[in-house]
Amino acid sequence: MSTKQLPPANPEQRAKVPQPAGADFKPRDYASFFLAGALCATLTHGGMTPIDVVKTRIQIDPALSKHSLLAAGRKIVAAEGPKGLMTGFGPTAVGYFVQGGGKFAGYEFWKKQFVSIAGSQENAVKYRTAIYLGGASVAEFFADILLTPLEATRIRLVSDRTYASGLMSGFARMAREGGLREMYAGFVPILFKQIPYAIGQFTVNELCHEAALRTMSEEHKANQTTTEKFTISLGSGIVAGFAAAILSHPADTLLSQINKGHGPDGPMLSRLAALARQAGFSGLFAGLGPRMIMTAGLVAGQFLLYDACKHAMGAPPGIEIHKD
Template structure:
């Protein structure tokens, strides 16, 4: 299905309000120009899911010093039209930044969590896990796997947020204005699930290397030597052995993440903020994004934790199956092992992601995500 750009959209206004962009929120020019290059044309191209994926994937292959078509201009250079090609590219860049940087930032917590999941008899507590890793491997041991984490989740984040915006718009158009507003939660769930299916294909190989590096000391130092070793021992299919469990972990996680975030933002503006969203300062809007993101992160951690345990177990053990993992761990451990640490990690990480993502959108002149429909005043 080809999605052509239109300046008037069938998507309901509750999904996005451009009033925020018109209320004076603007972006400084110089810093953004240092990070991105101006796109080559004012007219955004027709977009499909496959062409958007090519834009995301192609960004990683762009030679240094060459302007990438994946980049977006700043708001001061050109107005970004909602739901245009530039809009989706901006969302993808925002997703790449928010997921890649935050996951890399919590690498020490992730290292301890993975080891607690794989070897609970050795890593019995959170504090003990940190102490033991530092004692055996030094402080550097807490940062094992940071490169595949950064790259893998950057790819995943670009696809997750870019495709979420694309599918949310597409499904809203398919439903029509009235049904899209009536079944908005269904659209959030369907859009995020569709985006995550694509995003996890990009993440899977990096995640396999990350877990092996973090839980098998001496296996490899990082991505550059870890991926060839993993391919040599398990074959190329070994990189994607955890794809189904990864879908099992990430799809419910992302559905909960986006639907809970959107619903929480809407509830905050409806019940806790005394003025319309368009009258709320940009800093307050970003604070609301972080708060709603943290709440969504706690829910995400709980619902996706069993699959997270399975992903860690399967990537640790070469020939293990899902059934063997469940039998060996037991149902109680499957749902609870490492959960408190993951709630802390995912809550903070998800809150920070939405804060960074919406900060980037504001930075390029776009409105923050979500809010309440502001009904037109009757004459």
């Protein structure tokens, strides 16, 4: 992400909350962050629908659980035709439009709040990892309130081709038959999945950017070429994507099982624990390879598109608290 460095605090300013230029965001700035995040998330997640379909089917269909991404994809196409790989495109695009907007704008907002709470430039830099973790976690929590019903609809459509013909009919059926309880049945496992995902996405991306920039002189940083900036952003996004996939994959597997109705009755945490014991370590990480490929592309693409959209809308950069 494009960022702006906090000004160094002098002895008289160290007790004050840092107020860097460009960090006094206005409502229209957050609207720009929301729209940029919404566009980058819906474009990348929508484009990855075929891979996500195969990944989900590997997780929930015993007949496909041992297959590779390509082999499972071929079987799905053979049985259902090419359109089978686009199942769930509607809820994916809409769900990640609202979730992406809430997550990216929320991260900008909460990161700024935690930087202010730190009280000084030195403290913000010292506790920057905690700030990244906190900002990503809180932003994701609120974004998941928007995502959960649409993600439940997507998984139902992917796991059962007879459930409904598309987003509107699937969403309406779920609302009619189960109401809010059914629509939010997966909220807790979504939090278990998405919060580690956001932590990997934002925190690892920030740390990778910092590691790359620390190898450069101040003059080099100020005069980076477009190619250098692109390479750093792409590499950081890919590594962050791998981290996000690994951290969130067990909960992603459990979420697919919950939304298909698997597991015993009872409190959600008990159901998750029972499903985890039943799946075992290997079962919880079934489909990790395809998901790592998908997530690396998603995260890298999102950061590149997010910066491009922000630039096109004239939005300000975020706050940078990298260690010099």
